[in-house]
Amino acid sequence: MPFDFPLIATIAAVFLLAGFVKGVIGLGLPTISVGLLSLVMAPAQAAALLIVPSVITNLQQMRPTATLLPLARRLWSMMLGVILGTLAAGGLIAGANAAGAAAALGAALVLYAAIGLIQVRFQVAPRHEAWAAPVVGGLTGMVTAATGVFVLPAVPYLQAIGLEKDALVQALGLSFLVSTLALALTLSGAGVFTWASVLTLVPALAGQVVGQWLRTRIDAVTFRRWFFAGLLALGAFLALRWLLA
Incomplete structure (x- = not known):
């Protein structure tokens, strides 16, 4: 990427904002950063x-306490599903149809925002976790591969299985970390990864601390x-821009 001061300033500002949002509510880094930069x-x-x-902030969010290992044992099939789903659909976001990927991202943001605004509350009984976890993981992986955002359907599922507040924060960090590594x-493999990502760590961490x-x-x-x-507004804009192009 050639030196472009306005673009670099935009990237820094976006990651500062995304880190701030994650610091306040525990999620939002990929959603804000990929959504705005798109x-x-x-x-x-x-x-x-x-x-x-994403890797560094989620490692921090996971906080390796005594509850992390039992949580990982409970969610291992979901994490495996995330990896397999991402790899199976790998390259979608880096494919030739970049405009379509942006539209898919917009649709995902609209759905996620709508769920958040109307405060939908799902419940998954423990007896259903054995089959639901890998299915949710696989779907999350495919959404990740197509859009770069890994909140759906992982976040609603983790909220639905009855985790306590601290365990939920850890579970979100674990899910986001696995999704990030699978996306990487x-x-x-598609030749898109860049070590310029290291530089975005500074504004992201600064924003997270403030948040x-x-x-x-x-x-x-x-x-x-x-x-x-x-x-919701950002997602609608991304989707409509593709539809009206």
Whole structure:
């Protein structure tokens, strides 16, 4: 990527914002960064810039406590599904139809935002986890491979299986980490991965620190409402831009 100060400043600002959102509500880094950067570059390039900050921030979010290993045992089939789904659909985001990938990303953002705004609450009974976990993982992997965003359907599923607050935060970090590494493999195989992603770590971490600091000082409910409303508008724009092209 040639030196382009306006583009570099835009990338830094986007990752600062994305890190801030993740610091406040525990997710949103890939959704914000890939969603906004897809306005100025191909989704595959945006996803490639996400890899390093996503790995580091999710390692931090996982916090290796005594609950992590039992949680990993409970979710291993979902994580395997994420890997297999991403690899099976690998290259979709880096394929020839970049505009279609951006539209798919827009549709995913609209769906995710709608679920968040209407506060849909799903419940999955423990007896169903054996088959539901790998299915959800596989679908999440395919969405990841197509859009670079790995919140659907993983996040609603993890919220539906009854995890306590701290365990849910850890589970989200684990899911996002596995999704990020699987995405990195597919982007590397497609020749898209770039070590420029290391540079985006600085604004992402800075934003996350500020977001964590503000987490207890702002109304999280109001923030989440505006966050999902913004995602809805962004997703609709990405999808409509492709439909009207």
